[in-house]
Amino acid sequence: MLSVGLGFGLGLLFGSLILCLANRSLTDESFWGRSYCDRCKKKLAWYDLFPVLSFLILKGRCRYCSFKLPLEYPLVELLTAFLFSLLFVKNLPFDNNSFINYFSILNVSSIFNLADLVFQIFVVCVLLIVFITDFKTGLIPDRITYPAIIIAFLYLLISAAGRVYFFYNSLNSSILGKYLLFPNSDYFYRHALINAAPLIEGLIGAGALFLFFGLLILVTRGRGMGLGDLKLGIFMGLVLGFERSLLALMMAFINGSLVGIFLILIKKRDLKQTIPFGPFLSVASLIALYYGNDILKWYFKLNL
Numbered sequence: 001m002l003s004v005g006l007g008f009g010l011g012l013l014f015g016s017l018i019l020c021l022a023n024r025s026l027t028d029e030s031f032w033g034r035s036y037c038d039r040c041k042k043k044l045a046w047y048d049l050f051p052v053l054s055f056l057i058l059k060g061r062c063r064y065c066s067f068k069l070p071l072e073y074p075l076v077e078l079l080t081a082f083l084f085s086l087l088f089v090k091n092l093p094f095d096n097n098s099f100i101n102y103f104s105i106l107n108v109s110s111i112f113n114l115a116d117l118v119f120q121i122f123v124v125c126v127l128l129i130v131f132i133t134d135f136k137t138g139l140i141p142d143r144i145t146y147p148a149i150i151i152a153f154l155y156l157l158i159s160a161a162g163r164v165y166f167f168y169n170s171l172n173s174s175i176l177g178k179y180l181l182f183p184n185s186d187y188f189y190r191h192a193l194i195n196a197a198p199l200i201e202g203l204i205g206a207g208a209l210f211l212f213f214g215l216l217i218l219v220t221r222g223r224g225m226g227l228g229d230l231k232l233g234i235f236m237g238l239v240l241g242f243e244r245s246l247l248a249l250m251m252a253f254i255n256g257s258l259v260g261i262f263l264i265l266i267k268k269r270d271l272k273q274t275i276p277f278g279p280f281l282s283v284a285s286l287i288a289l290y291y292g293n294d295i296l297k298w299y300f301k302l303n304l
């Protein structure tokens with residue numbers, strides 16, 4: 001329960017931040033600075049910034065000019081809260097009693113796990129922002145994808161280096177462990193590779209999706225897929241690794257064509273119009289992030 005509550009509360013707060021970043025990334029506006037009303041430009045007071053609650057209290061209207069606030073605010077906040085709760089339940093499995101235990105026995109490996117949770121929060125935020133911008137305008141801003149790719153790469157690099165370093169230290173500081181180091185044994189090298197696996201898999205995934213989108217854009221001459229999708233692909237590959245990013249790609253194409261056919265059937269679109277692909281990539285990446293390993297395990301069991 002505590003994990004759910006923590007995730008939900010944090011998700012509500014991050015939800016309003018995500019929408020703000022998404023909207024501002026579409027203009028040249030700075031990412032910093034207080035939110036304001038879109039019509040009267042009055043800066044919002046701190047008590048108007050409570051996620052969902054402020055919206056309900058103000059009955060969805062601006063306090064100053066009673067301009068109708070977009071429904072996207074509470075929707076994105078609740079969606080983010082839901083996604084964060086799921087993430088926290090998966091990664092912080094504690095109840096009220098073990099909460100204090102959890103932090104009193106913090107060791108190196110649980111610190112790395114906490115860092116991974118923070119990183120996954122970051123990934124969810126990026127995917128949600130891309131979903132919103134591409135859904136609203138068909139654009140995936142470089143102001144989001146470039147920093148996201150750099151931060152993801154640096155995190156994977158630092159985390160891999162840190163894990164390998166602590167692994168080396170723990171072996172080196174014990175008498176038995178020393179026998180597992182070079183030149184006595186190749187144990188250290190084999191296990192160092194396991195510690196660095198997320199980085200290695202991420203780089204392979206990023207390379208694979210870069211090639212895939214690059215070729216697709218070349219062949220179709222940029223109709224349909226754009227460079228924004230390519231950059232999002234690099235980010236997906238990095239954070240999901242090779243297998244899960246291919247899975248996400250497959251799910252995105254299946255969902256994209258289903259929705260495309262549906263829109264043509266209900267005559268919202270004709271065959272010549274394209275629909276932005278970013279939202280499908282984002283949703284598929286979120287599913288792959290949360291359930292990718294389970295889906296792959298299940299799929300390969302079926303086929304063995």
Ligand SMILES: [Zn+2]
Nearest residue numbers: 037040062065
């Ligand atoms: Zn106003």
